[in-house]
Amino acid sequence: MKLLTTGLMAGAMCVYAMGAQAQDHSHHQHMNHSGHHAEHLDAAPLAVMGGHIHNKGEWMLSYRYKHMDMDGNRNGTNDLSPEQIVTNFVNPNGPPANFRVVPTEMTMDMHMFGAMYAPADWLTLMAMGMYMQKDMTHITFQGMAGTTRLGEFTTETSGWGDTKLSGLFRVYQQGAHTIHLNAGLSLPTGSIDEQDTVLAPNGMRPTLRLPYAMQLGTGTYDALPGITYTGHSGNWGWGAQYTGEIRLESDNDEGYSWGDKHTLNTWAGYQATDWLLLQANASASTQSEIDGRDPLIAAPVQTADPDNYGGETIALGGGFQIKPSMAELRNLTFGAEISVPVYQDLNGPQMETDWVGTAGLKVTF
Numbered sequence: 001m002k003l004l005t006t007g008l009m010a011g012a013m014c015v016y017a018m019g020a021q022a023q024d025h026s027h028h029q030h031m032n033h034s035g036h037h038a039e040h041l042d043a044a045p046l047a048v049m050g051g052h053i054h055n056k057g058e059w060m061l062s063y064r065y066k067h068m069d070m071d072g073n074r075n076g077t078n079d080l081s082p083e084q085i086v087t088n089f090v091n092p093n094g095p096p097a098n099f100r101v102v103p104t105e106m107t108m109d110m111h112m113f114g115a116m117y118a119p120a121d122w123l124t125l126m127a128m129g130m131y132m133q134k135d136m137t138h139i140t141f142q143g144m145a146g147t148t149r150l151g152e153f154t155t156e157t158s159g160w161g162d163t164k165l166s167g168l169f170r171v172y173q174q175g176a177h178t179i180h181l182n183a184g185l186s187l188p189t190g191s192i193d194e195q196d197t198v199l200a201p202n203g204m205r206p207t208l209r210l211p212y213a214m215q216l217g218t219g220t221y222d223a224l225p226g227i228t229y230t231g232h233s234g235n236w237g238w239g240a241q242y243t244g245e246i247r248l249e250s251d252n253d254e255g256y257s258w259g260d261k262h263t264l265n266t267w268a269g270y271q272a273t274d275w276l277l278l279q280a281n282a283s284a285s286t287q288s289e290i291d292g293r294d295p296l297i298a299a300p301v302q303t304a305d306p307d308n309y310g311g312e313t314i315a316l317g318g319g320f321q322i323k324p325s326m327a328e329l330r331n332l333t334f335g336a337e338i339s340v341p342v343y344q345d346l347n348g349p350q351m352e353t354d355w356v357g358t359a360g361l362k363v364t365f
């Protein structure tokens, strides 16, 4: 926790230092015809939800594609081999006494469709739907014990995830500085009873309810509180956002709830040319383990243990956003960014994240 806090402060100080160096000499350039601040430098990363607000009457539609790549396992901050996991870690759903299946790779692909509309200067409404696909590759070890590899298999799930509705409330606006509150609700529209065929340690191939990590939704109504600060000066824009993901129910239909999650994002962007924005960001998050358990998720694999979820992660990232200079396309922005964890202290054994990439476009009108 101490390292997490230090990381957050370093990120925030970096952002504020960059902002303080810039001078506010081009404020008028950001005004549009109606005098609104429609083209205020929005330097928020694409991966940040609700990082900006709109002025009265503005609409924004967005599509974002996010890819997450996980490879290998760790416990705390220590890397683990598949053999170490099946030798050293107790299976709480046993028998067998230890895990016999180890996930080695996972990818997550998300297609996020968003809409924003501001009925008033003080309120922006936001809705987001998400279609996702998850793939997980595993090694199965033969029999009840030992380190003889029997084979590999991959499970896959796809479908719509949870749906998020938010209100963003502008509570402070002084010159170039804005603070808004994020108040959101996540609706449990994603499936939590996905199943697929696995390779069992005895060589059979049963179809089972897949572990928590492979399900598409949380199964609970979740509150999404947050607070966001943004500022801009000259060619610089910056911001910081805290968001939470708080379960409003202690159990979903299958008897568990995901751990609450808290995330801090900080970012800074530089308008390098009329059409190109360069951006850097730092994020830190902490999440607790899963509470309760789904009795149908009981395979001898680490992902079937609710305690092997959550942890602390600090990631650094960067990217760009392009706004075509042609007048007809002025309302369009597209961009891409990548984020790489620099610190992961995971409740393990658990798969570790290698990188997360986001690409997307948004149109305002």
Ligand SMILES: [Cu+2]
Binding pocket: 052, 053, 054, 060, 116
């Ligand atoms: Cu927007």
